[in-house]
Amino acid sequence: MINPKLPVIWYGGDYYPEQWDEETFERDIRMFKEAGINVVTLGVFSWSLIQPDENTYDFSFFEKVMDRLYKEGIYVCLATPTSAPPHWMTQKYPEILLTDVNGVKREKGGRQNFCPNSEKYRYFARNIAEKLAEHFKDHPALVLWHVNNEYLNYCYCDICRGKFQNWLKEKYGTLDELNRRWNTRFWSQTFTAWEEIPVPTTRSVLFWRKDRYQSVLPELYLDYRRFMTQSMLECFLEEYRAIKKHTPDIPVTTNLIAATFKEWNYFEWAKHMDVAAWDNYPGYREDFSVISLRHSLIRGLKEGQPFVLMEQSPSQACWRWYNPQKRPGEMRLWCYHGLAHGAETLMFFQLRQSRGGVEKFHGAVITHVDSTKTRVFQEVKRVGEEIKSLSDILDTRVVSQTALLFDWESWWAMEDTLTPNIDFRHLDEVQKYFKALVKTGLGADVVGKDQDFKKYRLLVAPALYIVGKDLAQKLKDYVSDGGVLVLTTMSGIVDEDNQVVLGGYPGYLRDLVGGYVEEIDALPPEEKNEILMFGRSYECSLVFDYIKTTTAEVLGRFRKDYYANEPAVLRNNYGKGWVYYVGSSVSFDLVWDLVKFIEKEHGLRADITPADGVEVVKKVKGEKTFYFLFNHSGERRTVDLPEGKFKDMLTGALYEKRVEMPPLDVLILLKE
Numbered sequence: 001m002i003n004p005k006l007p008v009i010w011y012g013g014d015y016y017p018e019q020w021d022e023e024t025f026e027r028d029i030r031m032f033k034e035a036g037i038n039v040v041t042l043g044v045f046s047w048s049l050i051q052p053d054e055n056t057y058d059f060s061f062f063e064k065v066m067d068r069l070y071k072e073g074i075y076v077c078l079a080t081p082t083s084a085p086p087h088w089m090t091q092k093y094p095e096i097l098l099t100d101v102n103g104v105k106r107e108k109g110g111r112q113n114f115c116p117n118s119e120k121y122r123y124f125a126r127n128i129a130e131k132l133a134e135h136f137k138d139h140p141a142l143v144l145w146h147v148n149n150e151y152l153n154y155c156y157c158d159i160c161r162g163k164f165q166n167w168l169k170e171k172y173g174t175l176d177e178l179n180r181r182w183n184t185r186f187w188s189q190t191f192t193a194w195e196e197i198p199v200p201t202t203r204s205v206l207f208w209r210k211d212r213y214q215s216v217l218p219e220l221y222l223d224y225r226r227f228m229t230q231s232m233l234e235c236f237l238e239e240y241r242a243i244k245k246h247t248p249d250i251p252v253t254t255n256l257i258a259a260t261f262k263e264w265n266y267f268e269w270a271k272h273m274d275v276a277a278w279d280n281y282p283g284y285r286e287d288f289s290v291i292s293l294r295h296s297l298i299r300g301l302k303e304g305q306p307f308v309l310m311e312q313s314p315s316q317a318c319w320r321w322y323n324p325q326k327r328p329g330e331m332r333l334w335c336y337h338g339l340a341h342g343a344e345t346l347m348f349f350q351l352r353q354s355r356g357g358v359e360k361f362h363g364a365v366i367t368h369v370d371s372t373k374t375r376v377f378q379e380v381k382r383v384g385e386e387i388k389s390l391s392d393i394l395d396t397r398v399v400s401q402t403a404l405l406f407d408w409e410s411w412w413a414m415e416d417t418l419t420p421n422i423d424f425r426h427l428d429e430v431q432k433y434f435k436a437l438v439k440t441g442l443g444a445d446v447v448g449k450d451q452d453f454k455k456y457r458l459l460v461a462p463a464l465y466i467v468g469k470d471l472a473q474k475l476k477d478y479v480s481d482g483g484v485l486v487l488t489t490m491s492g493i494v495d496e497d498n499q500v501v502l503g504g505y506p507g508y509l510r511d512l513v514g515g516y517v518e519e520i521d522a523l524p525p526e527e528k529n530e531i532l533m534f535g536r537s538y539e540c541s542l543v544f545d546y547i548k549t550t551t552a553e554v555l556g557r558f559r560k561d562y563y564a565n566e567p568a569v570l571r572n573n574y575g576k577g578w579v580y581y582v583g584s585s586v587s588f589d590l591v592w593d594l595v596k597f598i599e600k601e602h603g604l605r606a607d608i609t610p611a612d613g614v615e616v617v618k619k620v621k622g623e624k625t626f627y628f629l630f631n632h633s634g635e636r637r638t639v640d641l642p643e644g645k646f647k648d649m650l651t652g653a654l655y656e657k658r659v660e661m662p663p664l665d666v667l668i669l670l671k672e
């Protein structure tokens, strides 16, 4: 439960009463109540209102708003305003402003335009957070702190450069050690003074290549990403500590942007957040498993604890090139999908649509029509009514037999340098394998490399590019104790210093795999090869491992080119467990058939086998077992149920043996 003070599913979202007059505010309260809204987020971009100059603070507006909301039974998630520093501040203290990847210093900007290492910014952020906490610490409406909003940008200014150099001194001790571990003799990159070390901009060691920046000094860039993650996290912690002094019992979080967001290693962030929180904006026609991956990653950050779904649009976004409306029923489905995957709040951005500003077209519960009769409002109201009777699902936990190992550092290191194929992307591989896990109905978690793997029967680690000795040992222990591990091409290539492990890929994992990769061939995406396996042929592309086996059995072989008939997919027995290795970027068909093969070979069984396009999420609480079923397929589907009777918590209907699901249907089945 997010906060026992409000032991229901939280329903509401971002609200900006500062943009509206009092009469509108009063009308909004009536509409909120009609929609079943019980929490509103206030103050996200309020800095210039609550601190109009350096020495003036005025919380009277929000105090009045909070009093009024509380009187109506509506609670408050209170935000610190530090995402958008006011103009007076950046005018007087330009050091606060961010310098971008091209080395250009911002003059002004909307939001996320600050340098995370500016002491001035940190002072103002810490100060306003503390003032807010001090002022509202006893307010009965307060249930959650929302620090900043969608931390977004790296900074590359002189302050950051100085702090980066100090961070490197701390990490490496001496320049000799840094030069050795960065292998700086390559291209004569040896540093002779700490001051010579640049921040990675397009004026120094970055260059643009196809769709991203890459670095001529990938070791530096990897360390800069680690340093920036820590720098921005420290900004969060400045506010966190200031707030906790006054409200130790109110949870503090920040709404993480996009879950699979490349810039920040969220596993590091989650260690310091009371509860994980994120903003979910599914893309148009995006496969449901991608949304499941994002939710599961957020859930995995704090090892299965419930999280806050801080933002979603009730209808459409406005910041994409094309912003389709959520089709009738779609918003409802994504709400329950979030709850299934571990959210205990359903919050919208936003409650009332703005008249002005850059996001005036962003969808809202109360649209520009300003009425409760709109389709969107009526759909929001329906969900609001339904969830009133669902408090029983609070504190349930997802049960998964499989997990995907997700590693930001592997994502960074592999894509930030020149690899055999620029189109071989970390996230593409991750999404493909996770989709197969989701489709099995076995349940799929996402774990970080510091977490416990042993509770899973099957662990999948696609494109795990960085594998040092410790992680290799952990994976070996997992397998030798009986785990089943799937590894792929472009894994174990480098250690934590971004240096290749010699002896053939995948480095320290060679004996787990039972072979080694001697060469990686790479071809343009349109030039495919095929793999013969399980008596059929599967397409593969981009990278092709030329493999020599030692102890592994060969499951699949390439069909063409100079490695025709050479191994492509391996299986190796290691201790009590098994390792599968896929030596190419393969079609989803192959991944799916391999996972089904593993399921059969190793006796994994889903309680409910999902029909095509149907997703099943199993959750438990004490003796109770809940199955959340979603029909994402766009067509009618029949799902076979296990032994016993099941009650749908949404309708009260009882089901046995099987259930019919129309498109976009949701069932929450409680085993009787």
Ligand SMILES: [Zn+2]
Pocket: 098, 099, 115, 116, 117, 118, 155, 156, 157, 158, 159, 160, 161
């Ligand atoms: Zn900076």
